[in-house]
Amino acid sequence: MPLTERAVLRAALIQADIQIGQPEANRLHMEVLLERAVSAEPKPNLLVLPEMWNTGYALEQIQELADPDGRESREWLSAFAKRHGVTIVGGSIAEKKDGGIYNTMYVFNEEGDTTAQYSKIHLFRLMDEEKHLEAGDEIVNFALREGFQAGASICYDIRFPELARTQALNGVKVLIVPAEWPHPRLHHWRTLLMARAIENQMYVIACNRVGVSGSTEFFGHSLIIDPWGEIVAEGGEGEEIVTGELDLGLVDEVRGRIPVFEDRRPDIYRKP
Numbered sequence: 001m002p003l004t005e006r007a008v009l010r011a012a013l014i015q016a017d018i019q020i021g022q023p024e025a026n027r028l029h030m031e032v033l034l035e036r037a038v039s040a041e042p043k044p045n046l047l048v049l050p051e052m053w054n055t056g057y058a059l060e061q062i063q064e065l066a067d068p069d070g071r072e073s074r075e076w077l078s079a080f081a082k083r084h085g086v087t088i089v090g091g092s093i094a095e096k097k098d099g100g101i102y103n104t105m106y107v108f109n110e111e112g113d114t115t116a117q118y119s120k121i122h123l124f125r126l127m128d129e130e131k132h133l134e135a136g137d138e139i140v141n142f143a144l145r146e147g148f149q150a151g152a153s154i155c156y157d158i159r160f161p162e163l164a165r166t167q168a169l170n171g172v173k174v175l176i177v178p179a180e181w182p183h184p185r186l187h188h189w190r191t192l193l194m195a196r197a198i199e200n201q202m203y204v205i206a207c208n209r210v211g212v213s214g215s216t217e218f219f220g221h222s223l224i225i226d227p228w229g230e231i232v233a234e235g236g237e238g239e240e241i242v243t244g245e246l247d248l249g250l251v252d253e254v255r256g257r258i259p260v261f262e263d264r265r266p267d268i269y270r271k272p
């Protein structure tokens with residue numbers, strides 16, 4: 001679908017490798033990649049990092065490695081957002097809070113203010129998350145631009161269509177998904193993200209890590225999918241910055257073309 005003169009948002013997804021259990025090395029590496037992203041022409045206005053970028057899945061040591069109240073990660077991301085005048089969806093980090101560890105996303109606006117905080121609500125048993133982490137219990141939406149609401153979702157969350165649908169019903173036009181999603185489930189990753197975009201007629205922006213951790217290989221394939229289900233950008237399997245433009249008018253246009261939200265029958269869905 002051709003872009004018109006309408007407002008666009010330029011997104012850059014930081015498809016990075018992550019060193020397991022090395023928060024300082026990971027922050028320094030992310031800084032290099034973020035600097036590279038903002039020096040591109042045209043400059044992006046939205047940066048998205050992958051899931052658990054500070055520690056990776058170092059769950060056995062997570063009590064010692066997690067960032068207390070996310071303070072260090074937040075200070076650094078906030079300063080970066082303000083310095084470069086960009087919005088940052090800070091992937092997620094291992095955050096130590098109230099005696100537990102959460103898989104938490106922070107969002108910063110162009111002034112560096114925190115505009116949202118979301119803790120992953122569906123913990124992934126195949127990677128032992130439920131043994132070491134606490135689940136969040138709140139759905140989080142936030143404004144990226146006036147009239148352009150985003151919904152937070154982390155990795156495994158995309159297997160639960162109720163979440164994205166609830167967000168769409170509450171005005172969300174773009175779903176943002178940091179991930180650490182490995183082989184051999186590339187087909188699931190691409191299909192689920194595509195389905196969330198098409199069924200909810202929303203943009204989906206998903207930033208996955210690359211690299212190997214123990215016997216687990218992460219495949220990247222970060223994606224920007226438009227509300228019609230077209231792929232705007234897709235990464236390969238190596239480290240890279242995946243960029244693409246979001247046409248802020250396209251969601252309403254697609255929702256007008258096929259009026260899915262008007263044709264829903266919630267009265268019937270509730271019947272046993």
Ligand SMILES: NC(=O)CCC(=O)C(=O)O
Nearest residue numbers: 124155156180181182185
């Ligand atoms: N980090 C995750 O939540 C991984 C989810 C995943 O791999 C899946 O298949 O679901």
